[in-house]
Amino acid sequence: MSINVSFGIHNIFSLASRERCMTNLKKIGIPKFRKLPTATAAVLVPLCNVQEVPSILYTVRSSNLRTNSGEISFPGGKTDLDETPVQTALRETVEEIGLNPKKIEVWGQGPAVPGRNNKILITPVIGSISNLSDEDFSINTKEVAEAFTVPVEVLCDPKNQYYTQYRNGYILPVFIAEQYKIWGITAYITHAFLSSILTSDVYRNDWQKRKVILQN
Template identity: 40%
Template structure:
């Protein structure tokens, strides 16, 4: 592992300040449609250190869930009445993976992103899972099939990059693969936006056009 990817560099005060400044420059990715009823959710974009490597943590949603079953996502869920985006994401993270809220170091809120059904507004929240031990995580058996982490160097490896083209919306979405997992959809888009803010251009180069996926290929099957 090169020094550039080390936790001492990527999680330093300077790196955090650069990341936060970059996040504040991102545009909103939601339509201003005041006439329709919206559902609001927040997800944690969770940085962590596993075996001396900086990683992002993901969950594989249970195949029994009604929506997005069997797909990769970040910890998170709907914002309850009276909750802030951060309150909700800390609660959901504890419920889904058993990580204590007091050990989550919140960095910054990313701009809101609209879900594909145009009724869901998602608030991504960047945070660090301090003192995390993967073996101590406890998944919610009703919601989470699996918990896994992906090192930064794997997310930056262009061999793991591809794309999905949505013909109707004329949008190209990034796709990341890691072993048996495929990260795509809103989670893939949030991952890409975050990496652009978090990593220097010299580290995060991408080549999403190198491989094209279809919806049929990406829709989950039993892993």
């Protein structure tokens, strides 16, 4: 006899949730493109325990950067020669926000997804961080304006879920958390992660039923 188990926020750090997440993440399909880019990058998707509140860590890109300045992203960047996605994600996390890799328990990586304008393939690396505090950060202001966390419960709230419809027809989710607008590939990876680790009774995001807040 099969028993339906609800994977919720309260047990999100458990081994069972971890295994569920990585199994499901590898099954998620990505948009099909005629030609995949050859450049590669990796980002860390940091699931954090912030004063006993399960949260996800994001960064705001510095306004000094030439591309995507001021946008919200995960820690990460382009892959160096002979570097694995995990090594890239951890190295970039140290360089951008000073978070010690020893604090990060790497779960694994999901399938690479094409970035904006199909110029780069981005591999999401999932990791958990216990007892994250402000003292864990040393922000590199040349690359990052700030780092912040959003409770998973906020991202699961339908009132904070919207979507973007692009001119090429693709539709991607958008999350609103106070003054922050999480959109683009960062929002897609957030959605993929939440869909993989939580059951639909906890996280459900019906993009088409949400209000459009941005069109490109």
